[in-house]
Amino acid sequence: MPLKISNAKQFSSGLIFGTIGLAIVLHARTYDLGTTTQMGPGYFPMLLGGILVILGALAMVSGLRSTVRVPIGPWPLVPMLFVSLAVVAFALLINSLGLLAAVFALIVLSCYGRLRRHPIEAFVIFAALSGLTYGIFIYVLQLPIELI
Numbered sequence: 470m471p472l473k474i475s476n477a478k479q480f481s482s483g484l485i486f487g488t489i490g491l492a493i494v495l496h497a498r499t500y501d502l503g504t505t506t507q508m509g510p511g512y513f514p515m516l517l518g519g520i521l522v523i524l525g526a527l528a529m530v531s532g533l534r535s536t537v538r539v540p541i542g543p544w545p546l547v548p549m550l551f552v553s554l555a556v557v558a559f560a561l562l563i564n565s566l567g568l569l570a571a572v573f574a575l576i577v578l579s580c581y582g583r584l585r586r587h588p589i590e591a592f593v594i595f596a597a598l599s600g601l602t603y604g605i606f607i608y609v610l611q612l613p614i615e616l617i
Contacts, residue, residue, distance in 0.1 A: 476539045480532030487525025493518030548582070555579035567615040568606070572599050 474480045493514055500511025555578035562571040576595045577584060584591045606612045 472533070474532060476532040476535035476537060477541045478532075478539050479535065480529050481541060483525045483528025483530075483532055485525070486521050486528060490518045490521025490523075490525055494522065551581050552579050563614065567617045568602060569599055569617055572602055 497511040497514040497518055500514070501509035502511045502515060503509030505512075555575045558574040558578055559571045562574055573595060576591060576598065580591045580594065603616065606614055607616065
């Protein structure tokens with residue numbers, strides 16, 4: 470009996486989440502898990518990977534049981550490319566140019582479409598994200614990250 474997928478978008482997203490979660494769980498097994506009170510380096514990735522697998526399975530079941538037929542449309546490749554480049558730029562710039570430059574590159578690349586139409590909105594996002602990352606990474610966690 471062939472599998473009848475009603476909501477292809479939801480089923481596909483569940484499949485992607487489940488696959489990524491399974492890969493994380495399999496990789497986290499190579500680290501020491503520890504216990505709940507003495508967590509090892511593999512504990513948190515194993516937990517997050519397991520949650521992704523469960524959410525993926527729920528989305529896949531929901532996609533199969535859906536009464537509304539939703540096909541998968543064209544993929545927005547340009548936005549996906551810019552968001553991926555933004556993450557890579559952040560990772561490359563955080564150590565060499567500091568937190569503010571890395572966050573600025575992240576916002577400029579990931580908000581490329583909105584930046585030309587709404588530059589003030591992009592600046593507000595940059596200011597809020599800069600303050601948030603400073604507060605979390607430098608002030609609370611006291612990570613040795615240069616601001617500038």
